[in-house]
Amino acid sequence: xxYVFVRAVGGGTDVWMRLLQTRLWSLLANTLTLTLAVxxxxxxxxVCMAWLTERTDLPGRTVFxxxxxxxxxxxxxxxxxxxxxxxxxxxxxxxxxxxWLLGHPVNTPSxxxxxxxxxxxxxxxxxxxxxxxGAAFRSxxxxxxxxxxxxxxxxxxxxxxxTLPALRPGLTAGALLVTLDILAEYGTVTxxxxxxxxxxxxxxxxxxxxxxxxxxxxxxxxxxxxxALWGELRMEGKAQYTQLDSSWRHAPPIRLGPWRFPAFLLVxxxxxxxxxxxxxxxxxxxxxxxxxxxxxxxxxxSGSRTIxxxxxxxxxxxxxxxFLAVTLSLPVALFAKRYPGKxxxxxxxxxxxxxxLPGVVxxxxxxLVVNRALPFLYGTSFVIVIAYILRHMPQAVRASEAALxxxxxxxxxxxxxxxxxxxxxxxxxxxxxILPGLLAGGALVFLTSLKELPATxxxxxxxxxxxxxxxxxxxxxxxxxxxxxxALLLILASVIxxxxxxxxxxxxK
Amino acid sequence: xxALEVHNxxxxxxxxxxxxxxxxxxxxxxxxxxALLGPSGCGKTTTLRLIAGFERPDEGKxxxxxxIMADRTTFVPPEKRGISMVFQDHALxxxxxxxxxxxxxLNKQPKTAAQEKALGMLRLVGLEHLSERYPQELSGGERQRxxxxxxxxxxxxxxxxxxxxxxxxxxxxxxxxEQVRAILKASRATAVFVxxxxxxxxxxxDRIAVFRKxxxxxxxxxxQIFHAPNSRFVAEFIGSTDFIPGEVVEQGxxxxxxxxxxxxxxxxxxxxxxxxxFDDIQFKPQAGSKSxxxxxQFRGAYNIYRLRLPSGNLVHAxxxxxxxxxxxxxxxxxxxxxxxxxxxxxxLAVDY
Numbered sequence: 103x104x105y106v107f108v109r110a111v112g113g114g115t116d117v118w119m120r121l122l123q124t125r126l127w128s129l130l131a132n133t134l135t136l137t138l139a140v141x142x143x144x145x146x147x148x149v150c151m152a153w154l155t156e157r158t159d160l161p162g163r164t165v166f167x168x169x170x171x172x173x174x175x176x177x178x179x180x181x182x183x184x185x186x187x188x189x190x191x192x193x194x195x196x197x198x199x200x201x202w203l204l205g206h207p208v209n210t211p212s213x214x215x216x217x218x219x220x221x222x223x224x225x226x227x228x229x230x231x232x233x234x235x236g237a238a239f240r241s242x243x244x245x246x247x248x249x250x251x252x253x254x255x256x257x258x259x260x261x262x263x264x265t266l267p268a269l270r271p272g273l274t275a276g277a278l279l280v281t282l283d284i285l286a287e288y289g290t291v292t293x294x295x296x297x298x299x300x301x302x303x304x305x306x307x308x309x310x311x312x313x314x315x316x317x318x319x320x321x322x323x324x325x326x327x328x329x330a331l332w333g334e335l336r337m338e339g340k341a342q343y344t345q346l347d348s349s350w351r352h353a354p355p356i357r358l359g360p361w362r363f364p365a366f367l368l369v370x371x372x373x374x375x376x377x378x379x380x381x382x383x384x385x386x387x388x389x390x391x392x393x394x395x396x397x398x399x400x401x402x403x404s405g406s407r408t409i410x411x412x413x414x415x416x417x418x419x420x421x422x423x424x425f426l427a428v429t430l431s432l433p434v435a436l437f438a439k440r441y442p443g444k445x446x447x448x449x450x451x452x453x454x455x456x457x458x459l460p461g462v463v464x465x466x467x468x469x470l471v472v473n474r475a476l477p478f479l480y481g482t483s484f485v486i487v488i489a490y491i492l493r494h495m496p497q498a499v500r501a502s503e504a505a506l507x508x509x510x511x512x513x514x515x516x517x518x519x520x521x522x523x524x525x526x527x528x529x530x531x532x533x534x535x536i537l538p539g540l541l542a543g544g545a546l547v548f549l550t551s552l553k554e555l556p557a558t559x560x561x562x563x564x565x566x567x568x569x570x571x572x573x574x575x576x577x578x579x580x581x582x583x584x585x586x587x588x589a590l591l592l593i594l595a596s597v598i599x600x601x602x603x604x605x606x607x608x609x610x611k
Numbered sequence: 612x613x614a615l616e617v618h619n620x621x622x623x624x625x626x627x628x629x630x631x632x633x634x635x636x637x638x639x640x641x642x643x644x645x646a647l648l649g650p651s652g653c654g655k656t657t658t659l660r661l662i663a664g665f666e667r668p669d670e671g672k673x674x675x676x677x678x679i680m681a682d683r684t685t686f687v688p689p690e691k692r693g694i695s696m697v698f699q700d701h702a703l704x705x706x707x708x709x710x711x712x713x714x715x716x717l718n719k720q721p722k723t724a725a726q727e728k729a730l731g732m733l734r735l736v737g738l739e740h741l742s743e744r745y746p747q748e749l750s751g752g753e754r755q756r757x758x759x760x761x762x763x764x765x766x767x768x769x770x771x772x773x774x775x776x777x778x779x780x781x782x783x784x785x786x787x788x789e790q791v792r793a794i795l796k797a798s799r800a801t802a803v804f805v806x807x808x809x810x811x812x813x814x815x816x817d818r819i820a821v822f823r824k825x826x827x828x829x830x831x832x833x834x835q836i837f838h839a840p841n842s843r844f845v846a847e848f849i850g851s852t853d854f855i856p857g858e859v860v861e862q863g864x865x866x867x868x869x870x871x872x873x874x875x876x877x878x879x880x881x882x883x884x885x886x887x888x889f890d891d892i893q894f895k896p897q898a899g900s901k902s903x904x905x906x907x908q909f910r911g912a913y914n915i916y917r918l919r920l921p922s923g924n925l926v927h928a929x930x931x932x933x934x935x936x937x938x939x940x941x942x943x944x945x946x947x948x949x950x951x952x953x954x955x956x957x958x959l960a961v962d963y
Contacts, residue, residue, distance in 0.1 A: 523688070
């Protein structure tokens with residue numbers, strides 16, 4: 103992985119640096135403003151939603167908990183396709199409807215550019231923050247609130263002086279996930295014509311096929327991502343605020359009183375925009391596609407391949423990546439947890455750097471490395487699987503480490519003292535116990551691999567289409583109705599691992 | 612017959628820190644229970660893990676039933692040693708039922724024999740009716756007994772118990788430890804028991820080894836440890852002990868609360884310390900005395916008084932529960948002379 107990074111940076115020369123200098127700054131400004139805006143937006147929206155569903159007597163909060171988390175199954179660019187089709191200044195459904203209603207053209211705000219990109223990304227990335235802060239709200243001890251009240255703070259002051267500071271570890275983790283996702287985001291920003299590092303690298307790679315320029319841009323992008331990762335680790339530090347001891351009680355919900363109605367409207371609005379609108383528009387398009395014989399055949403059959411081929415490609419590549427990532431993460435996690443030391447910490451941290459490698463960068467590095475070192479892999483679909491593994495390995499490592507942390511080393515020692523070798527202890531005791539945790543890690547890798555767009559687009563061999571790729575290609579050409587069934591299928595395939603993951607979370611129990 | 616021998620065992624984890632265990636030696640008869648007692652960080656758990664084979668000794672030998680388990684050249688892995696262990700957190704496998712947990716160590720026996728043995732063990736610990744429960748569905752005390760049944764089932768040469776009662780609530784601890792000792796004795800198990808609780812060690816151990824900073828300070832029967840501690844450290848650690856200074860004279864030892872008629876081989880004028888427990892001194896009110904009652908602690912069956920002697924030394928004395936003295940009462944303090952007291956010179960016991 104280090105080699106990949108060095109190659110990416112070393113690929114650039116001073117000449118290219120000078121040539122790119124002017125563009126570099128505008129890209130940097132674009133990327134950073136988008137990152138800051140979306141991270142801030144998701145923090146506000148995510149914490150608001152988590153607070154309302156976890157700490158207040160909001161009506162229907164058990165249903166909302168699920169509805170607010172489900173947008174994770176919708177790739178941001180698919181959401182953006184729907185919203186773009188609705189809001190496009192000319193030809194969008196909403197402007198057309200207003201035109202028909204009022205009898206004259208209405209100027210609606212354009213969803214393209216910075217504002218639109220921020221809006222859509224906030225809408226589809228807030229669940230990360232929502233889930234992490236929801237879990238943190240849930241684990242807070244009632245005594246914290248009570249102590250604060252005894253010292254004379256009211257609800258509002260308690261929220262700011264006790265609750266939110268206690269939430270900080272969850273919030274920084276959520277913010278980091280969002281930040282890294284935005285840095286890696288390709289589909290949405292391209293669709294909305296807002297150029298960031300990732301989309302610029304993609305253009306360099308696919309259009310002009312200019313690897314040196316792409317390398318320089320990648321170097322800067324990875325640097326930003328690593329700074330974000332480092333910042334999170336620094337902020338997280340030793341802070342471990344959430345404690346669950348035997349005397350733990352859930353804090354009683356705060357009464358919203360007259361605010362119940364506006365709060366209900368707000369949460370419904372978020373669910374509407376991020377979940378109901380995309381799903382129902384896609385469903386409507388799908389019905390339209392299925393009722394038109396010619397369109398239907400185009401959906402089902404594209405050249406010699408059918409929609410089942412795309413689905414199958416999606417499933418096996420993501421599934422294989424999930425399986426391999428979890429399998430590879432096990433020795434790393436075992437080493438880090440059972441033999442803690444400098445070396446194991448370094449290895450574990452190295453595996454985390456994949457977080458900081460956006461899909462385009464992974465693709466670029468793989469193109470470079472595979473060409474030189476493993477030419478026989480070039481142009482095969484296995485390169486895509488390798489890209490998924492590199493990119494999503496950190497999730498698998500984190501999940502495996504978390505699962506192993508749950509198991510006290512005395513379990514393994516007990517098996518040893520009852521006559522099992524260390525290998526037998528692993529298979530008879532450790533593995534069955536960490537299996538649910540490993541499955542969760544695998545589900546996460548599967549889910550994110552399924553959605554991965556830029557790396558797949560760049561690395562796929564000719565004719566290898568996944569659902570994500572097909573949806574993107576059709577949508578880019580404007581064939582929305584044709585893309586809808588595949589998009590729905592992709593979302594459906596994501597909902598299964600997602601609901602498995604959500605059921606493991608405290609807030610859905 | 613000797614079941615376990617430990618010779619000159621040493622282990623250090625970090626070259627900068629003092630050794631966790633240094634030069635530990637003891638041996639254990641078959642059927643005997645030894646309690647390793649000491650404050651936290653004194654090396655008792657490390658000793659246990661060295662016997663189990665979870666750690667490799669730097670120096671010394673571990674011998675089980677005359678077979679060398681660890682020395683400079685050999686190291687037998689834990690699964691081949693014929694030991695078993697009850698862990699501090701019990702370490703019951705949560706994916707197996709109580710019975711399957713007990714069966715786990717019986718995998719080398721034929722199926723029917725193993726089943727019978729497992730049921731027998733569950734009966735021994737009185738939990739036959741819970742054999743299909745999972746560990747999460749058992750109470751702390753029940754888990755404790757299942758862990759014990761699992762450890763005893765394979766007939767280990769030596770059973771190791773690592774602070775097995777520390778995870779139980781205080782009100783259950785006494786009851787469970789009585790059950791455990793009865794089960795150990797009924798199955799004639801040889802056991803090494805680690806604890807930092809002196810009361811537990813006095814109850815459980817046929818012998819007690821008191822650890823201090825990686826070394827064994829004293830190894831003896833509970834009675835000997837209590838009545839004849841061979842160092843000030845052991846006296847301080849076992850029982851609530853106060854110390855007062857004294858000086859050897861011809862008639863015994865002269866102290867600020869009077870003459871202790873106890874003879875030593877030390878020359879006159881030697882400074883010594885005398886260990887005092889609650890019941891070793893008595894007092895009665897006397898106007899004008901320079902010793903004062905500071906505080907009364909009511910313990911139900913009796914009262915413990917904290918007294919200040921003229922020199923400023925603090926001692927504790929026991930009185931019947933009906934005797935009440937107010938703080939500030941001047942009192943006269945004297946020895947209760949029905950048994951010899953432990954005397955120390957430079958921290959070590961003095962022969963008498």
